[in-house]
Amino acid sequence: MRTVGRAGRVVLVGMGGDEIPLPLSRVQNHELELTGTFRYAHTWPTATALVVSGAVRLDSLVSHGYGLAEAESALTVATHDATAVKAVIYPQR
Incomplete structure (x- = not known):
């Protein structure tokens, strides 16, 4: 997330831990879009x-x-x- 430019999109792919640290100020200040995806079969x-x-x-x-x-x-x-x-x-x- 720290390398994504302003108004960029971050996609979390697959399964991770139940909780992860999130640089919330970076997300807000750079107006980042954050989404997750689990189903990427085939x-x-x-x-x-x-x-x-x-x-x-x-x-x-x-x-x-x-x-x-x-x-x-x-x-x-x-x-x-x-x-x-x-x-x-x-x-x-």
């Missing part, structure tokens, strides 16, 4: 088919690339860089 075959067909391009989601030695930076980039969408670790770098 969605992976559809998603995979969309990617394979080229209808959905995943490359554009990658905002940062790191070598294996920079794994910690890859895992934490979203905490300090608002442009971070998807960090990828390339072991061969």
